Amino acid sequence: MKRILIRSGKSPFDVVSPEAVMRQSIGGANLGNLVFSDSAYKMLLTPDVELVPTRGDRIRPDDAARINEEYDAVVLPFANAFRSQYERSLTTWTKVIERLRIPVVVLGIGAQSSLDYDLERLRPIDESVKEFAKAVLDRSPSIGVRGEFTGHYLDSLGFKDVEVIGCPSMFRYGGELNVEKKASALGRDSRIAVSVTRDAGDIEKIVMANFDRYPELVYFAQDHRELELLYWGDTSEAADRHAEFPQHRSHPLFRDGRVRLHLDPVTWIRSLSEYDFAFGTRIHGTITALLGGTPGMVLCHDSRTLELSRYFEIPYKKTTELSADVDAAALYEEADYTALLKGHGERLDTMTGFLESHGLDHVYAAGGDGGASFEEGMRGLDFAPPIRAWDGEDDGGLGYRLGWLKENAAELKRTQTRADKHIDALTKRNKALEDALAKQGKTLEKAVKRITALERTARNTPYRRVRRTVGRPVRRILKGRE
Structure with missing residues (x-):
């Protein structure tokens, strides 16, 4: 059976509680990320494939050896990963990918800028994006991007092996997409x-x-x-x-x-x-x-x-x-x-064609079940209902008290984060000073040795040797006259 490591906050079949979502940071900062990762998961879940979620961006460069050993491919559904706020994570993924010997498939990555598609906003991260794209293209025939702007951005950096494939989320139900207006116009009671x-x-x-x-x-x-x-x-x-x-x-x-x-x-x-x-x-x-x-x-x-x-x-x-x-x-x-x-069917063909060109099977291929087994598995699960605002009624003000505690805990965390950053900065500064002092000490030590050597050389000049040789008898004669 083929094993694929897929970037996802969780498996679609994992039933989670709000406590688990908060504690484990499932979905990152935005649960909308699960919409495209779930769709990618469904698309790739054929009978001879085992999909294993990364549980978010928790993969580190040291995991690369294990990934090479345990998996046949890595599939990376991304959102707006080309942005300054994500640069550190993007760099980590680059270091992981550079150590991989198996195929790496980037499934719908995007760049984030302004409505007028301003490339200048992305210039500070150009080098990080270049390193990421190069690492991927060394292990993949092309990079799948979300749209025209991201394709244009990578082209501006010199990368031509780029395909616009959209986002997996739109293909959750394959070629089935039915959107109809239930009423000719919205009214006051419309939902x-x-x-x-x-x-x-x-x-x-x-x-x-x-x-x-x-x-x-x-x-x-x-x-x-x-x-x-x-x-x-x-x-x-x-x-x-x-x-x-x-x-x-x-x-x-x-x-x-x-x-x-x-x-x-x-x-x-x-x-x-x-x-x-x-x-x-x-x-x-x-x-x-x-x-x-x-x-x-x-x-x-x-x-x-x-x-x-x-x-x-x-x-x-x-x-x-x-x-x-x-x-x-x-x-x-x-x-x-x-x-x-x-255009939905044609766009699905583009997405599945991209998967096939990267050696990945999918449920929408001829003879595939179109995701029926996936949906059957979902129907057997009891997912959590939507979260609503807890009002804390009839609890003696417990809602307020917990809210107060939570806010103070959050403030303490922010204060600690600021303190940690300040300590890190001071530590780096102290190390730099120590290195500078050590360097100056070595320079001073070399100077002292050089002066000492010059002094020894000065003591052994021909003039001094003659003076020492002749000077002793002269001093004895002069002393005798006294």
Whole structure:
């Protein structure tokens, strides 16, 4: 049986609790990562293949020897890995890959920049990306990227063996994709799902404008910090602390119980299938809706959301083009899914062709089960329900107390992190000073030895030897005259 190591926070068949997700950092900082890793997992799970998840980015260079011994290939589904915040992890993966002797397949990696595809923003990480791409291409015929911008970026660095294949997430159900508007127009009672990203234009204003219009609007959160906020609570109400972005429990979305967070893509998709429309800045917030058959629109705020929307022909609007009070009904009316559905089969062929060119079998090949066994396995599992805000009612203020403790623990952790960084900086500075002093000491020691040698040489000049030889008798004669 062929064994493949796949980059994933967990196996799709692992049933996890919110405590485990937080403790083990499953999905990294964003549970949306599980949407594409689960789809890649399903695609590759043929009868003669065993897939083993990496459990995130926990692989280290020292693991390379074991990986070479135990696996036949490494498959790396990525998101926006070409960004400065991820450079350290990217460098670690490069060091791992450089030690591997087995095929390495990069499945849909992306670069992150601005809406105008500004390459200059990526220049600080150029060298790290070059090293990563070279290491991969030494073990793979090409690199699979998410969209046009990432392809253009790698081309600017001199890499031509690049294929635009999109993101595995859109192919969770293979060639099956059915998106239909359930009503001709949205009404006040329509069920609307929203997703938001910090610093994405006026997204928080757009959400709140529609919060007032649609009582059934719900915010689908994805981040770990939002999971912690739902699970632990905070003291924002008591402290009279508020923000336009939904980052405190005092925010109307949390206060009114209109926030949900799913730990698994399967429950996320099922839940969104019951909604009328989904919109927001989270690309996988919209993709999960589309997979569930619900119309959705991406509000693009950066290159990663824009290039994926363009590639898959998902309806989108740039956040720079929207007013702060845009009505979801207008977005719904404008959205057209004809191109998305028409081109889906061709895009699946591109993805599966990429896998085949890299020597990987998949469930959508002729004679494959199309993922039926995967779905059968999923149906037999009891996944956790969506996480809602814990309100702490009738508990003597326990909700507040735990929220307070959690906030203080988080602050202590931040303080400790700052202290550790300061200590590291001082340690490096001290080492540099010690090295400089040691170097100066060696230089001084050499100088002393040289002076001593010169002194010895000076004592043994012909003049001094003659003076010593003649001087003694002269001094005796002079002494005798006295």
